[in-house]
Amino acid sequence: MESDDTDRPENLSPSARRQYEDNYVPKKLARGEVPRTPLGWSAANAAFRAQWLTGKAFQLGVGKVFGLEQRGAQQEVVVPTSQGRIVADWRIPEIDMHRAMNIETKAGRSDHERDLVQMRGYGERLEAGEKVVLITRASADKDLSKEARELRDRLLKMYPGRFIVKAANERVYKRILEAGMRELKKNLAQQVQQSLGKVAEKEARAADRSLAVDSLGREYLRQVQDARTRGQDVPVQELRTVVELLAVMGKVQLENDRKNNQRNIAELGQGFHHNKAVEKTLEHQTQERHAERMDPAHQLAHELYDRERALLVTQTNAAIEEINRAYERGQNIDLTKTQEQHLALGNALGAIQASEMALLKDISQGIGEQKGWLQGMEIIQSERDLALAKGIEAIGAEAAAEEQRRAEEKALQEKAREQEAKAQEAREQAAEWQKAQAQELRDKGMSPELIAIMELVNQGRPAPGVPLPGAPELAPEVTRGGRAAELERTRNRAPEKGGR
Secondary structure, three states, X not given: OOOOXXXXXHHOOHHHHHHHHHHHHHHHHHOOOOOOOHHHHHHHHHHHHHHHHHHHHHHHHHHHHOOOHHHOOEEEXXXXXXXXXXXXXXXXXXXXXXXXXXXXXXXXXOOHHHHHHHHHHHHHHHHOOOEEEEEEEHHHHHHOOHHHHHHXXXXXXXXXXXXXXXXXXXXXXXXXXXXXXXXXXHHHHHHHOHHHHHHHHHHHHHHHOOOOHHHHHHHHHHHHHHHHHOOOOOOHHHHHHHHHHHHHHHHHHHHHHHHHHHHHHHHHOOOHHHHHHHHHHHHHHHHHHHHHHHHHHHHHHHHHHHHHHHHXXXXXXXXXXXXXXXXXXXXXXXXXXXXXXXXXXXXXXXXXXXXXXXHHHHHOOOOOOHHHHHHHHHHHHHHHOHHHHHXXXXXXXXXXXXXXXXXXXXXXXXXXXXXXXXXXXXXXXXXXXXXXXXXXXHHOOOOHHHHHHHHHHHOXXXXXXXXXXXXXOOOHHHHOOOHHHHHHHHHHHOOXXXXX
């Protein structure tokens, strides 16, 4: 086979050749591995670079869309764990009473061992009381190793509310990636040349002002409606991800609009009172634009809450039916499972109600009697969820009753063990007493026949003063010297004639 003259180090660029000859090849040889050819290395390096750029852009896009920097988040923070150092893509430090939050983004395939080490490390941070948010590309979930997925699922059950996994569908993923690519382009441009950095900064600002939350919301709302027309509902998890992303994007857009208002006011060059009046008018217009822009997102949110409630009703009814079937079969319910169901269903309903009230608060911005209106909506919400809440509490009541029954059963078993121990001790004492009685008769020189008769008489009798369950009570003469001695004591107790 003829060699390819193009597959030589000399054909690489100077920087690539230095990387190949001075870094890559020596490290491969030191590990006893065969290095790739220059072309093979170049292709693999390009693929790795593309993968890194995609992951970095997704990381930056998440930060941009969720406004993480405005919340005090820092990028690529080293987090110490017993697994070694792991690097959180974003980390919001603990502030006042708010726990620290670690945010990990995954856009595609990554090293399986690294994934597992990261998941274990984040498990330690969760155990320490911190929060962890894992944001992934939905279609890339299969790229996570089986061990990492199993650990992730366990952490979800162990730390509900503090370990959150969000999977972005392809449409949302594309939006995040585009925002991240713009940010990444800006960052790289700033590193190369200041002038290009200024251009990239202007492009980023223009992109911020055109996040197109309304068009994205309308487009997805149309997809939801089309799916329903076909008799197919979009998955709840996908709907939830879109609603949450739209909410965050809407907040970012609103903040950008307000910043733009301030720039416009400053450029007016007018006095304070004039600027104050302009500011009030602009804020009113901004709120109106925000409400109109977010209307599709709000419709999707209401759709989500209705779907989540319906799912909770199904899960609650299934749990109650499972309890009833156990009773019909004469079986006890699974206490641990029932307690977990009660807790999970209650937390889920509380989360839906809290999210819905947050949405209503956002919708009611600008309403004169907002506080009273929200209180009224909260009452309506409670009345609507009353039947579901009662069903969830019924599950909790059954769990509590089963726990009480088990406690009582355990107490009875403990009492039975104590009684059996006492009975065993009484039997042993009775056996010793019976032996002593027989020996006493022998010592008195009684005939073997009489001794045998007395052994039969004493068989099964308890020791004096020691109750033996199921044994006949000893006659007084047996315990106090025999029949003759008992007759003598009776005569001594009898009243004298004449009634004295």
